[in-house]
Amino acid sequence: MIYYYAGKLREGAFPIDPAAPGFRYGAGFFETICYNGSVLCHLDRHLDRLFHALRDHAVPHRSIDFEAAILRVLAENGLSESFARVNIVYPMREPEARPVVMAAPFEPAPHKAYRLCVCSDRHVSALNAYKTTSYMFFHLARRQAQAIGFDDAVLLDLNDNLLESSTGAILLKRQGEYFEMDSPYKLPSTALALAGEVLDVVPATVPLGDLGQYRHAYLLNSLIGMRPIVSIGENAFIPDEGPCQKVTDVVLER
Structure with a gap:
């Protein structure tokens, strides 16, 4: 999987600081967004909820151009024309939390009960x-x-x-x-x-x-x-x- 973190597209293991709250306590926030093959569905609503969580808990954080980063990740993973699950994760670490952007295929089941x-x-x-x-x-x-x-x-x-x-x-x-x-x-x-x-x-x-x-x-x-x-x-x-x-x-x- 190719993901985005700290201004770069990366592949392989995600660098985790074992002393960071994100590792020690599972501290952080995330969102799941649907990419329907052409549109990032309601990205603004998901970002609003994510930033609301970060502000409510006084988490210093860095923002990015999320739409651009997500589209790059989708393209690099061959998902630009596929139904996909997009995750934005903010693991807590010092001095500020930075977002990780990931994407994976998702197979919808439109007739499932x-x-x-x-x-x-x-x-x-x-x-x-x-x-x-x-x-x-x-x-x-x-x-x-x-x-x-x-x-x-x-x-x-x-x-x-x-x-x-x-x-x-x-x-x-x-x-x-x-x-x-x-x-x-x-x-x-x-x-x-x-x-x-x-x-x-x-x-x-x-x-x-x-x-x-x-x-x-x-x-x-x-x-x-x-x-x-x-x-x-x-x-x-x-x-x-x-x-x-x-x-x-x-x-x-x-």
Whole structure:
């Protein structure tokens, strides 16, 4: 993989200072952006969220011309005309954090419906509202879900209220109304914000035990757009493609 760091395109291992907070504590922030083969989808929104995180935590950082750097990385990796996942990572180090820009192929599954298990562990923190590089809980939740045959895992707060999945936001529907999870302990999803420009979405606190009251469920993130969820744990949902296409078209800028 060819990546960009400190003003240069580089290949091979990334230089890590073992004394830096980014190595010792997994301290840092990142964003995931979809490149749809011609457009960096909603790059401005992702950069806004990233810089908001850096400012909120008083992290000295250097900015770059991100669009130019990403396009160079895509070209050098042979991805200029391919669907790709782009990551911008700011590992914390002294005297300032500098961005690492990476890109990798991503194979969309435009007809997939998702099966989610319920993560039995809890991880409730103010940092859940940011994409931090200390993402081990989310990584393990998804890995454990896939190990037992599910696509992803639903995460709950300490009162068993739904937060999100390990990879995206959750939207529920009943009687024609759409509901997003209302909690400060989840990521402010870019895809969900875009869905809110297409659909009327109401925030709600949803206990796990109330899932049976909802007819449809959806998973949203910046790479898949919006797709149906057919089950969360023991709760089954009728797959509803109706709103997915128009939301996905907005998220993936098609």
